[in-house]
Amino acid sequence: MKIIFISNRKGTTRSMVLSNWAKALLSLCLLGLPISGGILIGSLLASGNHPIDITLINSMRQELEQQQSELDLGREDAQQKVKAITLKLAEFQARLVRLDALGERLSEVAGLEDGEFDFGQQPAVGGPEQDSLQSYQHTELEALFQQLEEQLDSRESQLGILESLMMDRNVQRQSAVTGRPIKKGWLSSRFGRRTDPFTGHRAWHNGVDFAGKAGSEIIAVAAGVVTWSGERNGYGQMVELDHGEGYATRYAHNSENLVKVGDVVKKGEVVALMGSSGRSTGPHVHFEVYKNGRAVDPASYIRRTIR
Structure with missing residues (x-):
């Protein structure tokens, strides 16, 4: 083996030829150092005398x-x-x-x-876009x-x-004043001029009459407040109801009144029982409707329906 040495300062070179013994010694040094180092580290790890801290691991x-x-x-x-x-x-x-x-x-x-109230659709909403909300993320x-x-x-x-x-x-x-004041019965006399059953002369009839069985139920045609319940001249036993908005109704010739003044009644509630008290020829209810203090024909209200 020939080794050449080069000098940086003088630019000259020198060479050396190694003998077989020198080559063997150099190889032994180069290979032996890593092996001996590995053996040393392995022995240190096995014995626990090594610089790596096991507690850290x-x-x-x-x-x-x-x-x-x-x-x-x-x-x-x-x-x-x-x-x-x-x-x-x-x-x-x-x-x-x-x-x-x-x-x-x-x-x-x-x-x-x-379409007025559509519960099967998403609610309709809208409005201009606001810049201040553009950066807000959900x-x-x-x-x-x-x-x-x-x-x-x-x-x-x-x-x-x-x-x-x-x-x-x-x-x-x-x-609303609607319907008939009885559950069972028939119309026996209409509103307006008629022959008076007592005098036989033409006279004004201020309401309509519904004939029926004595003791039949008389019902309120609208919700209201009882303003009269008792005897009244010509009417016999009578019930009067105030329904508000200028409307009032009267139920007369009763055998018995079932409500008293001040009572609040509902539509369809029984207020009296049919009789023949007062100026009457037999069991019936005399039914009157007043609007703003003036008697009106009950027929239009009897046929009237509220939707």
């Missing part, structure tokens, strides 16, 4: 185990929250289904026009909850309005 292992435990707990907590959110969403959807069914049923009962879950909440608010608002309308219509039906 154990600490890192414990920290990894703690992080894994926290991760498992976090995953379990997240699953519980997702389950709770899923149940809440199902509850919201069930409430919406019930509200929609109730709203549609009430709309049918109220006889509202198609997560999908927040957006879903907000949509459900808006639908619930819309349904509740529609139901509130529908309830108010139905109450108004119910009040209108209750207070």
Whole structure:
């Protein structure tokens, strides 16, 4: 083997030829140093007399185990929250289904026009876009909850309005003077001029008469307040009701009055029993309707219906 040495300062070179013994010694040094170093490190690790701190490894292992435990707990907590959110969403959807069914049923009962209260469609909303809200971002879950909440608010608002309308219509039906003052009987005398049954002369009849069986029920044709209940000249036992808005009704010739002054009665409630008290020829009810203090023909109110 020939080794050449080069000098940087003088630019000269020198060479040296190694003998076989020198070559063997050089190879032994180059190969022996790594092997002996590995053997030394292995012996140190086996004996425990090494510079690597085993406690640091154990600490890192414990920290990894703690992080894994926290991760498992976090995953379990997240699953519980997702389950709770899923149940809440199902509850919201069930409430919406019930509200929609109730709203549609009430709309049918109220006889509202198609489309006036549509519980099967998304609530109609709108408005100009606001720049201040453009940067506000919702997560999908927040957006879903907000949509459900808006639908619930819309349904509740529609139901509130529908309830108010139905109450108004119910009040209108209750207070409107309509129908016959009896459950059983027949019309025996009309409103206007007729032959008086006692004198035989033409006379004015201020109401209509319904004949029937003595003791038959006499009912209020509208809700109102009792302003008279007792004997009255020519009428016999009479009940008078004030229905508001200038309307009043009278039920006369009763055998018995079942209400007293100040009572509040509902439409269809029994107020007296049919008789023949006062100026009467037999069991019947004399029915009068007053509007703003003036007697009017009850026939139009008997045939009248409120929708």
